[in-house]
Amino acid sequence: xxxxxxxxxxxxxxxxxxxxxxxxxxxxxxxxWRLMTGSVLGAIALLVINLLGRIVGYSLTLNPFTAxxxxxxxxxxxxxxxxxxxVL
Numbered sequence: 819x820x821x822x823x824x825x826x827x828x829x830x831x832x833x834x835x836x837x838x839x840x841x842x843x844x845x846x847x848x849x850x851w852r853l854m855t856g857s858v859l860g861a862i863a864l865l866v867i868n869l870l871g872r873i874v875g876y877s878l879t880l881n882p883f884t885a886x887x888x889x890x891x892x893x894x895x896x897x898x899x900x901x902x903x904x905v906l
Contacts, residue, residue, distance in 0.1 A: 856892025863896040864888060878903060 887895040
C-alpha cells in the first residue's frame with residue numbers, strides 16, 4: 819500500500835494549523851481567566867475591608883476608579899486604593 823506524499827504533507831499542514839489556531843484561542847482565555855479571578859478577589863477584599871472598616875471607622879469609597887483599579891489589578895489594586903486613601 820502506497821500513501822502519496824501529498825496526503826502526508828496535507829495532514830501535517832492541517833495538524834500544524836489546528837495547533838496554531840488552538841494556541842491563539844487559548845492565550846486570550848488565560849488572560850480573561852486571570853482578569854476575572856483577580857477582579858473577584860479584589861471585590862471580595864474591598865467588601866471585607868469596608869465591612870471590617872466600619873468597626874474602626876475606616877471605609878473605602880466605591881466609584882468607577884476604584885472598580886477599574888481593582889478589576890484590572892486585583893488584590894494589588896486594593897493595596898493601591900488603600901495607600902492612595904491614606905496618603906490623600
